[in-house]
Amino acid sequence: MPRAKILAEADRLMTVCNSCRYCEGLCAVFPAMEMRRAFSDGDLNYLANLCHACGACYADCQFSPPHEFNVNVPRTLAIARNNSWRAYAWPQAFAGLFARNGVAISIIAALSVAIFIFGFAALTDHEVLVGVHTGPGAFYALMPHNAMAALFGAAFLYAILACVMGMRAFWRDIGAPAGMTTDTASLWQAAKDACTLRYLDGGGVGCFNEDDQPTDRRRIDHHFTFYGFLLCFAATSVATLYHYLLAREAPYPWWDLPVVLGTLGGIALVIGPIGLLLAKSQRDPVLVDSARSGMDVAFILMLLLTSVTGLALLLLRDTAVMGPLLALHLGVVFALFITLPYGKFVHGLYRFVALVRYALERRAMAPGAATE
Amino acid sequence: MLDLSRKFDVLVIGGGNAALCAAISAKRLGADVLVLEGAPKFYRGGNTRHTRNMRCAHDAATEILTGPYTEDEFFEDLLRVTEGNTDQELARLMIRESKDILTWIVEQGVRWQPSLGGTLSLGRTNSFFLGGGRAMLNALYRTAEALGVEILYDAEVVDLDIKDGMFLSATFKQDHGRASAKAATLVAAAGGFEANIEWLKESWGEAADNFLIRGTPYNRGSVLKMLLGKGVQEIGDPTQCHAVAIDARAPKFDGGIITRHDSVVFGIVVNKNAERFYDEGEDIWPKRYAIWGRLVAAQPGQIAYIIFDASVRNSFMPTLFPPIEGGTIGELAPKLELDPAALEKTIASFNAAVRPGTFDHTILDDCRTEGLTPPKSHWARKIETPPFLAYPVRPGITFTYLGTRVNKQARLLMTDGRPSVNMFAAGEIMAGNVLGKGYAAGMGMTIGSVFGRIAGREAARHATS
Numbered sequence: 001m002p003r004a005k006i007l008a009e010a011d012r013l014m015t016v017c018n019s020c021r022y023c024e025g026l027c028a029v030f031p032a033m034e035m036r037r038a039f040s041d042g043d044l045n046y047l048a049n050l051c052h053a054c055g056a057c058y059a060d061c062q063f064s065p066p067h068e069f070n071v072n073v074p075r076t077l078a079i080a081r082n083n084s085w086r087a088y089a090w091p092q093a094f095a096g097l098f099a100r101n102g103v104a105i106s107i108i109a110a111l112s113v114a115i116f117i118f119g120f121a122a123l124t125d126h127e128v129l130v131g132v133h134t135g136p137g138a139f140y141a142l143m144p145h146n147a148m149a150a151l152f153g154a155a156f157l158y159a160i161l162a163c164v165m166g167m168r169a170f171w172r173d174i175g176a177p178a179g180m181t182t183d184t185a186s187l188w189q190a191a192k193d194a195c196t197l198r199y200l201d202g203g204g205v206g207c208f209n210e211d212d213q214p215t216d217r218r219r220i221d222h223h224f225t226f227y228g229f230l231l232c233f234a235a236t237s238v239a240t241l242y243h244y245l246l247a248r249e250a251p252y253p254w255w256d257l258p259v260v261l262g263t264l265g266g267i268a269l270v271i272g273p274i275g276l277l278l279a280k281s282q283r284d285p286v287l288v289d290s291a292r293s294g295m296d297v298a299f300i301l302m303l304l305l306t307s308v309t310g311l312a313l314l315l316l317r318d319t320a321v322m323g324p325l326l327a328l329h330l331g332v333v334f335a336l337f338i339t340l341p342y343g344k345f346v347h348g349l350y351r352f353v354a355l356v357r358y359a360l361e362r363r364a365m366a367p368g369a370a371t372e
Numbered sequence: 373m374l375d376l377s378r379k380f381d382v383l384v385i386g387g388g389n390a391a392l393c394a395a396i397s398a399k400r401l402g403a404d405v406l407v408l409e410g411a412p413k414f415y416r417g418g419n420t421r422h423t424r425n426m427r428c429a430h431d432a433a434t435e436i437l438t439g440p441y442t443e444d445e446f447f448e449d450l451l452r453v454t455e456g457n458t459d460q461e462l463a464r465l466m467i468r469e470s471k472d473i474l475t476w477i478v479e480q481g482v483r484w485q486p487s488l489g490g491t492l493s494l495g496r497t498n499s500f501f502l503g504g505g506r507a508m509l510n511a512l513y514r515t516a517e518a519l520g521v522e523i524l525y526d527a528e529v530v531d532l533d534i535k536d537g538m539f540l541s542a543t544f545k546q547d548h549g550r551a552s553a554k555a556a557t558l559v560a561a562a563g564g565f566e567a568n569i570e571w572l573k574e575s576w577g578e579a580a581d582n583f584l585i586r587g588t589p590y591n592r593g594s595v596l597k598m599l600l601g602k603g604v605q606e607i608g609d610p611t612q613c614h615a616v617a618i619d620a621r622a623p624k625f626d627g628g629i630i631t632r633h634d635s636v637v638f639g640i641v642v643n644k645n646a647e648r649f650y651d652e653g654e655d656i657w658p659k660r661y662a663i664w665g666r667l668v669a670a671q672p673g674q675i676a677y678i679i680f681d682a683s684v685r686n687s688f689m690p691t692l693f694p695p696i697e698g699g700t701i702g703e704l705a706p707k708l709e710l711d712p713a714a715l716e717k718t719i720a721s722f723n724a725a726v727r728p729g730t731f732d733h734t735i736l737d738d739c740r741t742e743g744l745t746p747p748k749s750h751w752a753r754k755i756e757t758p759p760f761l762a763y764p765v766r767p768g769i770t771f772t773y774l775g776t777r778v779n780k781q782a783r784l785l786m787t788d789g790r791p792s793v794n795m796f797a798a799g800e801i802m803a804g805n806v807l808g809k810g811y812a813a814g815m816g817m818t819i820g821s822v823f824g825r826i827a828g829r830e831a832a833r834h835a836t837s
Contacts, residue, residue, distance in 0.1 A: 019630040019692045022424055022504025025485035037690050059510060060503035062421040062628055066414055069630075203502050204483060212510060 003041065006079045010044045016063065016071055023057045026203035028193075028358050029077070030057070035361055046174035048080040049347075050354040055287045056202030059212055065286075078289040085346050088173070090165035094342055102294030105302060105339050113331030119143075132320050136249040142323055145243065148330070155337040162341030163349055170350050176357050183360060190355035194348070197222060210282040218279050224272030225303060226348075231265025232310070251317055262310065269307035273300045299344035305332045374522055376551055380406045381835035382828065383542060383555035385529050385595050387411065388420035389817055390799025391561035392512035393824030394831070396480055398559070399519045403832035406553055407521060408544050410528035410562070411590040415626075416509070418563045419587040419771055419800065419816065422628040423505035424488065425498040426477075426821060427814035428470040436484045439496045443467050446497075449812050453659075457808020465780050466806055469822045474499060477821055481511035493658045493734075498814040527551075529562070529595055534602040537784075537792045556835035557794040559827045560784070561820075564772035564800040565593020566613060567625060572769070575610040582674035584618055586768045589625045596775060596801050604792070605777035605785045608804025614811045615665025617641075618768030619693045620675060633763050634688040636664060637733060637751045639680030640722055641765075643671040646705070646714035648722070653750035656736065662811040669767040676765050677708050679719070683757040687733070695761035704760045723754040771816060775804040782827035794834055796827035 003011075014033050017023065024030040029051050036043055055074050063069035089095040123143075133141045140148070193199065197219050200207060206214035239258040242248040252259050277300050280293065309329035316325060340346070382398040384391045387409030399405045409416050429446045433439045446467045450458055478484065483502040487495040494500075501508040516523065530550065531543040539558035543550055565571045567589045572580035585591075600606050622631035637657050641664075643649055650667050654660055668676045685695065698704025701719055705712035722744065729739035733751055741748045776797045777785040784792040799820040806819055 015690065016630060016692060018690045020504075020628075021488045021689075022501075022507075022629075024488055025500075025502045037686060056503065056507075060507035062504065062506045062626075063630075067626065068623060213514065 004080075004083065006076065006083060007041050007044050010048065010076050010080050011039050013071055013073055013076055014039050014044070014047065016069055017073065020063075022062075023060060026056045026060070027052060027054065027199040028355070029073075029199075032358055032361065035365060040175070042174045044080060045084040045170070046354055046357060048077040048084060049170070049350040050199075050358060051077040051081065052197070052200040052351070053078055053287070054200050054202045054206075054218075055208030055284075056205070056214070058287060059202075059208045059214075072286065074287045075289060078287075079291075081347075081350075082289050082292045082295070084170070084173070085166075085350065088166040088169040088346075088350070089342055090162050090169065094162075102298040105298040105335065105343065108339060109302070109305075109332060109335035112334045113328055116143075116327045116331050116334075131323065132318070133322060134251075134318050136251070138317070138322070139250050139326060142326055143330075145249070149240070152330075152334065152337065155334055159337050159340040163346065166341060166346060167349055167353050170353055171357075174354070174357060176360070183356075183363075186356050186359035186363060189359035189362075190352055193355050193359075194352050208284070208287070209279055210284055217275065221272045221275030221279065224268045225276060225300075226272070228265045228268025228270075228272050228307065229303065231261050232269060232307070233265075235259070235262030235265060254314075259314065263314065266307040266311045266314070269303055270311070273304040273307070276300050277304070296344045299339075302332065302336045302339070302343075306336055374406075374524065376553055378404075378554075380404050380522075380553065380555040382406070382557050382559060382831045383408065383539075383553055384559045384561060384828075385542065386418065386559075386561035386563060386799065386801075387416045387523075387525075388418040388561065388563065388799060388820065389423070389509065389512070390801075390820035390824035390827075391559070392417075392509070392516055393477075393480070393821050394559040394561055394796075394798050394828035395516050395521045396512065396519065397825045397828030398832035398835075399516065399521050399828075401829060401832035401836065403828075403835055405521045406555065407516070407523045408527040408529055408542065408553065409523065409525050410544075411525065411588060413525045415588045415590060416513070416525060417506070418591050419505075420509045420820070421506050422587055422626075423501070423508070423814075423817050424629065425494065425500040425814045426470075426473070426817035427498050427812060428474045428818060429467050430471060430474060433496075434474070434499075436486045436499060437496060441497045443471070446470070449497075450806070450815075453810035453812045454806075454808050455810060457810075459805050462778070462780065462805050466818060466822045469826070470818050473818070473821045473825070476825065481515045482508045483511070493656065494813055528590075529598075532558075532595070532598045532602065534599075534795070537603060537786045537790065537795070539792070539795045557796065557831035559782075559824075559831050560595050560599060560776065560795065560797040560801055561799045561824060561827070562595035562801055563591045563593070564613070564775070564803070565591065565596060566769045566772045567591040568593050571597075572772075576669070579669060579674050582766060583615075583669070584620075584622050584627065584631075584766050584768045585625045586616075586618065586627060586629075586631070586770045587625070591771070591800075593772070599776050599784065599795075599797075603786050603788075604795070605787050605789070606774065607777040607802075608774040608808065610772070610774045612773040612804070612807075612809045613665075614662055614770035614773075614816065615669065615767050616662055616770065617664035617668050617676065617678075617765040619691070620764035620766045621693045622766075622768070627768070630692045631768065632661075633678055633691065633765055634661075635678050635680060635684075635691075635763065636660075638684040638687050639678050639755060640719070640748065641667075641676050641678050642710070642715065642718055643676050644673050644710065646710045646718050648718060648746060649676075651746045651749050653740065653748040653752055657733075658813060661813075664765070665767040665769065668765055674766055677710065678763045678765060679704075679715075679755060680761050681755045681757040682759050682761065683753075685761055691763070693763070695763055697759045697761055699758050699760075701760055704762060708762055708764060719755050722748070722752075723756060726752045726754050771800045771803065773804040773807050773809070775800070775802045778802045778805055778823070780826075781830045782823045783830060794831070796831050798823035798827040 063071040206216040207218040235258045381403035384407045485502040529544045533540040541554040618631040702712040705715040725741035725744035784795040
């Protein structure tokens with residue numbers, strides 16, 4: 001099979017970069033590159049997913065355009081990365097979602113919201129949908145808790161399954177040794193690198209965004225987004241435990257753990273995505289895979305909608321709009337779940353896997369390893 | 373729009389390391405500074421774009437340097453590589469000041485990192501720029517801009533108004549016309565003339581047509597020529613320069629670091645007659661790296677071929693251009709346009725002269741030839757494992773040493789021996805004061821930062837006193 005054009009270009013660039021090596025202190029991509037003299041497709045996909053797209057190597061490169069060597073590592077790896085996610089998607093029939101993702105997300109979200117609203121209306125009477133419900137169990141006047149749990153549990157499990165299948169495909173593609181994923185030191189190193197976004201700092205000065213002035217804004221906004229998402233997830237998990245272990249039903253008072261976690265997470269998940277969307281709209285197009293930025297926007301937008309509808313639900317849960325808002329919120333969350341394996345969300349998974357691989361390689365190369 | 377009717381305190385011509393260090397150092401002393409860079413913004417900074425480290429003296433290991441490198445050791449290295457062709461007073465001054473540059477340059481936004489992969493031999497003496505020379509340059513520009521230094525690009529200086537050793541104004545290209553800038557002092561930091569092939573031909577003859585220039589086409593030496601034409605004292609030999617053997621397939625200009633070859637010690641080097649012409653194993657590679665440009669320049673057609681075999685193909689840094697391959701010597705030779713019989717003969721006699729030994733490319737090992745002229749004194753191993761491989765190489769000129777004479781204040785000296793009232797120089801334009809010949813890695817940047825900082829300081833003092 002002929003090699004994809006973008007991988008041929010990535011191969012050309014890595015050959016240029018490997019004979020220069022000026023960027024090796026900027027991130028993990030270049031030290032990983034230096035461990036190789038030739039680059040298979042899997043190697044290039046590994047490097048592409050290891051790249052955090054900070055843009056520093058472009059700003060620092062004496063051979064970036066308009067130089068005739070035309071070295072643009074961030075964009076080339078961005079395109080290769082997006083291609084690779086499409087190749088790893090499970091099941092493959094849904095891989096096309098990657099290409100048309102922005103639209104797909106909107107359609108799925110709209111459909112699922114509609115199904116919820118019509119579902120309620122059909123199952124209950126009209127009063128329930130627009131009526132005022134307060135006190136424990138109020139949410140479940142619209143939809144029984146078990147139905148909600150089953151529906152979302154299934155969607156979530158499906159997302160997990162699809163993501164795991166994708167990660168498995170990636171691990172195989174990059175030629176990683178089987179069974180070494182249990183190396184705890186490497187897993188711990190990768191977790192630290194991922195949680196601090198160690199490689200999204202341009203080697204210390206920050207990311208390059210709209211111009212040649214590096215800032216740490218993107219990393220901070222990503223932290224808001226990621227930890228906001230985790231807090232919201234924690235809120236849902238705690239609430240589920242409350243429900244089944246303590247038999248305490250939502251909604252909970254404002255001071256209770258699920259609400260506190262959810263509120264903090266929700267606020268972070270408003271600040272972060274807005275910052276990321278702003279950064280994305282301002283980013284120098286030369287650094288990105290412009291053809292597929294819709295995919296990124298769609299995911300960030302879904303996160304933002306999740307937090308906005310969730311916070312609105314918290315503020316207005318004692319009023320008559322609670323029903324429609326709950327429907328909307330659940331619809332957004334449902335759509336977010338089932339599109340996770342096919343959108344920008346997977347960047348975190350593949351990058352984490354790449355970081356694990358990198359940590360393994362570093363350990364293998366460490367003291368005693370042969371040097372050139 | 374920049375107001376050019378006002379008179380600046382300091383006019384800096386050039387846009388590389390030396391120029392920016394001068395501009396920043398002057399600005400920090402309160403001077404009003406204008407920088408005229410002849411190149412467009414992307415190509416700003418001349419050779420600094422392609423650098424990666426700086427040689428600075430230090431008395432103890434640092435976070436990024438593996439051990440001490442004293443002033444005396446630096447001085448001895450300099451004497452050795454230049455064979456004594458240096459102004460010892462200026463050299464001592466530069467080396468002493470280089471210690472402080474290690475921290476001063478960090479205060480200007482430049483970041484260090486340990487020596488790069490494949491450059492372990494420089495880990496003690498040379499500090500590497502995180503992200504390379506362009507990253508270093510970008511940091512200096514950000515600092516200069518933040519301080520309020522005025523910078524114009526595509527502003528090639530075409531004339532200097534100098535009266536009795538005193539600078540008055542500079543005329544430069546701007547948009548489609550010309551403009552003039554007045555200043556109380558001038559810092560000339562516009563580099564050498566390596567990209568000016570016509571000028572190179574004056575001393576090299578037609579051979580210069582076969583030279584490749586490692587940096588941008590903007591290093592034409594026009595400011596140097598103007599200064600020398602207006603009574604500034606010249607220093608240095610016009611044929612002396614930093615020149616290495618680079619891949620003959622490299623572009624004419626700006627191929628930078630990635631076209632170099634580190635494989636000489638692993639094989640033999642032949643000219644277009646398929647004959648060896650120099651001891652490939654004379655000394656540890658980084659010390660001898662910079663002699664091969666001149667050696668190739670002296671060969672017919674200014675071309676040579678590094679010949680090695682499959683057993684060492686992974687022993688050195690990967691190269692931008694792949695080696696040319698042949699299953700036999702007879703198959704390889706025509707691909708290099710060499711006479712197969714001659715190349716076979718050269719390799720056969722080399723192989724026959726190789727004595728047994730224990731190969732170690734990190735030391736002066738005992739693998740050598742016997743009864744061969746020229747000999748290969750170290751790392752000599754038979755070339756016998758197919759496929760046979762070759763890199764064609766040509767002289768790659770980094771920068772020229774002919775320059776303007778300066779004193780310890782980086783002040784230009786006039787032909788009558790008097791110092792100029794208000795003109796200073798820094799960087800490659802005055803490198804010849806310290807580097808009469810030869811080279812040690814990272815010295816160009818030391819010259820630029822140290823004398824740039826001094827020139828900026830002295831110019832600011834003169835202008836604001």
